[in-house]
Amino acid sequence: MESATTAAVSAVPVRPWRLLRWMHVIGREMTTIAITIFGLLLITFLIARVIPIDPVLAVVGDNARPDVYENARLAMGLDKPLWQQFAIYVGKVFQGDLGKSILTAKPVAEDIRRVFPATLELATLGTLIGVAFGIPLGVAGAVAQGRWPDQLARIVGLVGYSIPIFWLGLMALLLFYAKLGWTSGPGRIGIAYQDFVTPVTGLILVDAATQGEWDAFRNAVSHLILPASVLGLFSMAYISRMTRSFMIAELQQQYIVAARVKGLSESRVIWRHALRNTITPLVTVIALSYAHLLEGSVLTETVFAWPGLGRYITTALLNADMNGVLGGTLVVGAVFIGVNLLADIIGRIFDPRTR
Amino acid sequence: MMTTWSAYLRSDAPTSRRQARLCQLWRRWLALRGNPLAVIGLLIVLALLAVAMFAPLIATHDPIAQNLDQRLRPPSAAAWLGTDALGRDIFSRIVHGARVTLAIVLLVVVTVGPIGLLIGASAGYLGGWVDRALMRFTDVFLAFPRLVLALAFVSALGPGIVNAIIAIALTAWPPYARVARAEALVIRSADYIAATRLLGASSWRIVMRHVVPMCMPSLIVRTTLDMAGIILTAAGLGFLGLGAQPPLPEWGAMISAGREQIFDQWWVATFPGIAICVVALGFNLLGDGLRDVMDAK
Numbered sequence: 001m002e003s004a005t006t007a008a009v010s011a012v013p014v015r016p017w018r019l020l021r022w023m024h025v026i027g028r029e030m031t032t033i034a035i036t037i038f039g040l041l042l043i044t045f046l047i048a049r050v051i052p053i054d055p056v057l058a059v060v061g062d063n064a065r066p067d068v069y070e071n072a073r074l075a076m077g078l079d080k081p082l083w084q085q086f087a088i089y090v091g092k093v094f095q096g097d098l099g100k101s102i103l104t105a106k107p108v109a110e111d112i113r114r115v116f117p118a119t120l121e122l123a124t125l126g127t128l129i130g131v132a133f134g135i136p137l138g139v140a141g142a143v144a145q146g147r148w149p150d151q152l153a154r155i156v157g158l159v160g161y162s163i164p165i166f167w168l169g170l171m172a173l174l175l176f177y178a179k180l181g182w183t184s185g186p187g188r189i190g191i192a193y194q195d196f197v198t199p200v201t202g203l204i205l206v207d208a209a210t211q212g213e214w215d216a217f218r219n220a221v222s223h224l225i226l227p228a229s230v231l232g233l234f235s236m237a238y239i240s241r242m243t244r245s246f247m248i249a250e251l252q253q254q255y256i257v258a259a260r261v262k263g264l265s266e267s268r269v270i271w272r273h274a275l276r277n278t279i280t281p282l283v284t285v286i287a288l289s290y291a292h293l294l295e296g297s298v299l300t301e302t303v304f305a306w307p308g309l310g311r312y313i314t315t316a317l318l319n320a321d322m323n324g325v326l327g328g329t330l331v332v333g334a335v336f337i338g339v340n341l342l343a344d345i346i347g348r349i350f351d352p353r354t355r
Numbered sequence: 356m357m358t359t360w361s362a363y364l365r366s367d368a369p370t371s372r373r374q375a376r377l378c379q380l381w382r383r384w385l386a387l388r389g390n391p392l393a394v395i396g397l398l399i400v401l402a403l404l405a406v407a408m409f410a411p412l413i414a415t416h417d418p419i420a421q422n423l424d425q426r427l428r429p430p431s432a433a434a435w436l437g438t439d440a441l442g443r444d445i446f447s448r449i450v451h452g453a454r455v456t457l458a459i460v461l462l463v464v465v466t467v468g469p470i471g472l473l474i475g476a477s478a479g480y481l482g483g484w485v486d487r488a489l490m491r492f493t494d495v496f497l498a499f500p501r502l503v504l505a506l507a508f509v510s511a512l513g514p515g516i517v518n519a520i521i522a523i524a525l526t527a528w529p530p531y532a533r534v535a536r537a538e539a540l541v542i543r544s545a546d547y548i549a550a551t552r553l554l555g556a557s558s559w560r561i562v563m564r565h566v567v568p569m570c571m572p573s574l575i576v577r578t579t580l581d582m583a584g585i586i587l588t589a590a591g592l593g594f595l596g597l598g599a600q601p602p603l604p605e606w607g608a609m610i611s612a613g614r615e616q617i618f619d620q621w622w623v624a625t626f627p628g629i630a631i632c633v634v635a636l637g638f639n640l641l642g643d644g645l646r647d648v649m650d651a652k
Contacts, residue, residue: 039495044507051511162635164587166594167610167628170617178618295500299591313503314595317510329507333499
């Protein structure tokens, strides 16, 4: 039925003005993204070259010999005017060259490719937990406005906005790992299992499952569950709060009254009619919370000794590895922009009103 | 005396501008007082102010005096919340830490509020290319997660409490600009703005005297709600060793110091975290309550 309608629609010749408007919208979006990416590069460039009193010292360290210092200065192109330095920097970034890390002595881009899957795995599971609990909680809060499910949703939201994530991580380790022994401690997988899984995708759960190493899989899950739950709580706080307010707005609409008058069951009205219409803003909210988990992962990964992007940035920071810090920052910013764009596109596909 | 005051405040027909303002404030206070969660939030915030103000009187020990034969003692009558790895009294350090937290929050808000307000109000009122340019600029900053950008700034500026404050301020202003712009967009088309313009007022005067004051209520709400976020970011920087440096009793740094003993001497890291939670919760509750009160315009 649905495919028949789509076919019928696409059979209608596209009117030229509509095509033009589409191109206009796409063009405007592209310009916005281009400007944002340009700004992103400008900020990281300014942080690297302009804010430090001596950018060379920030790269080679305080105790460098004069010839090392001079070589680094020339290698960084600091004898050239600032705008030329910026142009060179942008050119390098677009070739995938983020400089060399003084900590690992490898290109930063290579380091990031290696550590990124760990963060991706953590943030994805955290978001899934947040969605699985946050949406029902938000719906319950909206339906039972003012009664106990609503109060519960409110408390979860407030707690999520008030607890320092690194402290919650420590407390979770203390309780579930040290006192109760329910989960594994810090790290991504036990040392005993480390060599069983060959990294293919870098996502340890996927790798272990495809290679049939189920003991390693279970061990990885018991390592992952604690940091993912800590992140998930924060994502849940945000998602449930937004779901609640979207649902309240939706439940006041006329068509909900019509559906009830028609005699539909309350659960059908809520889940099939009201919730369905909140999907577009919800997708944006979930995307935003996903992007924010990247930020939360900086602190969480430090607590759980998780070898991901967040820990890479903080280790680079503590070792004065400027290229590592800025490479990581740039990647996080780019992912942020990408996720927002994706949410926008998905929203447009789901909701014909925004087209 | 009381009756005249209450009559003055409850009057439906204020006779002066001051009375009108006080009446409005009074009505908002009554609404806020009716919300128990907001009152709890207000009490927490007032308690934080009191503790910060009278820290030396409340603290039982010197917060930075080391006492190496009293290391890592559990909570007791002598040290209410135990002692840390250098034998310092944790209760006294938390009490003095209230000063550090309050100082960070206030300094960030004092810098960020006016900048965000001015950028947002100008963009919204002037419109056109000024608006587009300023909002693009804001969007670029919003494209970074706050903590990561603050980390990058601290990496360039070097660790330390002043640099942490600068870094947080540099990353905290965009939402303020957004809020102020949204308000200004509504205000600019109001009749009284047109009237002021007809009287020959300059754009600068209209923005400063007529647009900015109208943006204040929503900005105050935004600020209160933002305080918790600022506290958490500052604590995060402290935890990573990039904010306040030892021996300053900053709560995030205290948690970081207790990390090594977390499984054996749990109290070292636990209590500063509770302090952060309580204070952040206080600002969130108060902010929520203020938003409900201010929205009922």
